[in-house]
Amino acid sequence: VEYSRLSRINAGSMVILDDWFRMVFPLLAERRARVALIEKQNIPYGYAQYTKSWHMMELRCRENAFAGLDLLHASGCRKIALLSCYVLSSRRHPVLLAYREWGEAHGMPEMVFELPGWNEDKLPPPRAAIMEFYRRHGFDGILLGYGYFNTSGTIQACLGVPDAIRVFGFDFSRSTVPLLEHFPCSCAPHERMGYDAVALLADHPGSGRSVSYY
DSSP, X not given: OOGGGGTTOOTTOEEEEEGGGGGGHHHHHHHTOEEEEEEXXXXXXXXXXXXXXXXXXXXXXXXXXXXXXXXXXXXXXXXXXXXXXXXXXXXXXXXXXXXXXXXXXXXXOOOEEEEOOGGGTTSOOOHHHXXXXXXXXXXXXXXXXXXXXXXXXXXXXXXXXXXXXXXXXXXXXXXTGGGSOOOOEEEOOHHHHHHHHHHHHHHSTTOOOOEEEO
């Protein structure tokens, strides 16, 4: 973070950010800026103290993950794997928690594969490793977390799994989905959230904390 470029932020400033930029939370709190924080109900330990007066715009990760798992289950899947970034390295990843909760309720074994993170986003999915993971577990469905799948063809071919495996994409970006053949996925309403964040800060100066869900 280049803090020198944030030197103009003061109590009259309006800031929109997501929890990727948690390192600037102390600065924004110290300057008493008005903030709309877009987050996934997973603020890391030690940072929530700075957000007590901010407007929170929360993605319903649990409900959205449940919807994807329910869809796969209704399609006949009984062994559903979770493939996503940071699900194991994050302390309390909301999608992982939802996946485990749903799996326990449905008597489903846990199968989690962590995809490469953002620093490696130019690399294709590790197809050989995913195929070996499939051979070990024999899953019939995949709850697929957001990632960069800049390729053509089917999502199954991109991941290196048999065509019969059903895939539901969770928290995808509309910029990546059109490059692949159609498969069911959910997209966070980022445009709506951005519009709402601007309107919230501009139209209600000095108002108290609020929480919106998406």
